[in-house]
Amino acid sequence: MDPPTQKHSRVVIVGGSLAGLMCAIVLKKAGYHVQVLEQDDDQRRSHMAGIGLGPVGARFLSQYARLESVFTHTTNGVHLLKGDGSMKLLAQGRREITSWDTLYLCFPPHPADDTGGTATYSSNTKVIKIESSGASGSGLVVFAQDTTTKKEYCIPAAMIIGADGPDSVVRARYLPEVRRHYAGYVAWRGTIPENEVSADTFKMFESSVVAHTMKKQHCIVYSIPGADGSLEPGRRFLNFLWYTNESPEALEDILVDNEGRRRHNIVPATYVREEVWAARLEEARSMCLPKAVLEVMGMIRHPFIQVITDFCSPCAMFEGGKALLVGDAVSLFRPHAAMGGAQAAYHALLLEQYLCGEISLEGWHDRVTQFSYSFWLQSVWWGEFYQGTFRTALLSGLRYWLHCGRRWLAQLWARKAADV
Ligand SMILES: Cc1cc2nc3c(=O)[nH]c(=O)nc-3n(C[C@H](O)[C@H](O)[C@H](O)COP(=O)(O)OP(=O)(O)OC[C@H]3O[C@@H](n4cnc5c(N)ncnc54)[C@H](O)[C@@H]3O)c2cc1C
Structure with a gap:
């Protein structure tokens, strides 16, 4: 199935942290016109804390970021x-460890490349709601507010990416019951x-x-x-x-x-x-x-x-693929496995595969939600192991391993069916 939007159409990304930036880079390189809307100002107030990348985060950066020097510290x-x-x-x-600031600064604004894609980043812009537009609901409209002047305006979009973190306003429109x-x-x-x-x-x-x-x-x-x-x-x-x-x-x-x-x-x-x-x-x-x-x-x-x-959303795709969720908007892991950065990178890499037709929209969704669900279960298990009772640790461990077993069997079954 083709991506729901044509190249050169406008994609609005809600949230300009790691997942938003990573998706913006992928979309721009694929030839889209990307507008990132971020509620915070230019001076991001980092938590000044560590963030793990995992192999998938490193893969994303080697493919997309302009790294002038090594920026991770390796622990053994x-x-x-x-x-x-x-x-x-x-x-x-x-394990490759860096800090949020260091990672964030790996994404300097790129000059326009030969794909014709463009990207803009608007700080102090808070998205208030999104709505379907047109008689047949063929497009979407983003309602945003300039947090300095309080002026409200709307932006039409062919596609919206909700990269707006655990309290996602995009997710709240479709799944108001999913909360941390x-x-x-x-x-x-x-x-x-x-x-x-x-x-x-x-x-x-x-x-x-x-x-x-x-x-x-x-x-x-x-x-x-x-x-x-x-x-x-x-x-x-x-x-x-x-x-x-x-x-x-x-x-x-x-x-x-x-x-x-x-x-x-x-x-x-x-x-x-x-x-x-x-x-x-x-x-x-x-x-x-x-x-x-x-x-x-x-x-x-x-x-x-x-x-x-923590929480995990069962769904990351709405409006027939015109609204997608990525990063912490899909699932908030407990911090023990330091997988938040890796989740953002994985979702962005899958978006790239979807945009270039390597996987279908359903394939994108299946992989996004499976990854997020597996690592969410794992993070809950580790959290309960350290902080919970023997019973909660055991139950959450069993839940995680049962999920892995089921997943493994399903993949085996699918491979066998493909061979027949
Ligand atoms: C400033 C900052 C510092 C962080 N520091 C660390 C750290 O030190 N260590 C660590 O492990 N993790 C840190 N994180 C979390 C880490 O970035 C995420 O866990 C992970 O990388 C996935 O990021 P994300 O982009 O999906 O979500 P987030 O990083 O949560 O980003 C969501 C973004 O969306 C914006 N947003 C939310 N709602 C709206 C709206 N309505 N309109 C417009 N914008 C909106 C937020 O301001 C935020 O920038 C930090 C996040 C932020 C925002």
């Missing part, structure tokens, strides 16, 4: 840090320049992701590129996360920021109340966390709090 596995300071290998495996759920725990996060820690601590976190597990909580420390994307040892950051289970009542206090505002999914850096962070530090010291972890935590100047939520 996950090590378990015991209370006495000794380390044990938990899982071997290469609180997973029962939060992450206390922060980064520090790695040259500020002692030599022993520096060595401990130099080349591996280090985890320290306790009953229903765990800490993770690893290095990520520095403020300017630098990978030079000593100029990088150490990224710290401590996951703790919090009751809904406790959240009510933790999520009130230093201006008295109740935040929802994140209390950004510089907004966490001093007494809230001081109490956490005090608790960490009284729990006798490993010395190196305490050292890193004690040096964090601007902590931030991320509420762990």
Whole structure:
């Protein structure tokens, strides 16, 4: 089946973060006129935290981004840090880690290429709703607001890509019942320049992701590129996360920021109340966390709090393929597998295959939703393994492996049928 729009028609992408940028690059290269609408201003306020790429993310970047230098830090596995300071290998495996900022800056504006495609990026533009247009509903209209002037206007589009994250306004039009759920725990996060820690601590976190597990909580420390994307040892950051289970009542206090505002999914850096962070530090010291972890935590100047939520949408295609969802708008994984960046890249690479006719729209949809569902189940399992009870960990693990088994059987069946 051909793509629902002709080359050179206008595609509006709602959301200009990683998934939106990746799809914009693919569409422009395929000859479309792309308009990215992003509600935030030009100065993106990054979380300054690590982001994993996985092989699929690396594939996307080698194909599309103009990389002038290496921008990922390679870790060789996950090590378990015991209370006495000794380390044990938990899982071997290469992992490319970068930071959101570094990745975001891999996508500089490209000059027009010979495909005739164009791309524009409009910041301060919030999409309010989308509607079908024309008597037969043949096109779509995007209603947007300039967040500075508050002026509203509409943009006709042959196709809309919802890359607008977990609270997607595009998804809300078609699947209002799909929403993120609180997973029962939060992450206390922060980064520090790695040259500020002692030599022993520096060595401990130099080349591996280090985890320290306790009953229903765990800490993770690893290095990520520095403020300017630098990978030079000593100029990088150490990224710290401590996951703790919090009751809904406790959240009510933790999520009130230093201006008295109740935040929802994140209390950004510089907004966490001093007494809230001081109490956490005090608790960490009284729990006798490993010395190196305490050292890193004690040096964090601007902590931030991320509420762990997740969901998975059963559908990513609407209006006969004229409206598609990608990235976190399809599924929000729990952060343990660091797969958010990989999901965005995978969806964009599939879009490329669809646009050049290698796969059908149904094939695109099947692969997008299967990928998102599998990794969402896996992320829930890992999250429950660390933070849940024995029962919830077991059940979510079984659910994941049953899904994998079913999927494997279905693929085997399809191959056999194709051979006959
Ligand atoms: C500023 C920022 C910093 C991040 N930092 C990290 C990090 O450090 N580590 C990490 O693992 N992940 C981080 N993430 C999340 C990470 O980008 C995603 O998990 C993943 O890469 C998939 O991205 P996405 O583009 O699908 O969704 P998101 O990154 O959530 O992007 C959605 C985008 O859509 C925009 N948007 C939403 N609604 C509208 C609307 N109505 N109109 C217009 N625009 C809209 C949002 O402003 C946002 O830019 C960050 C996201 C953002 C936005």
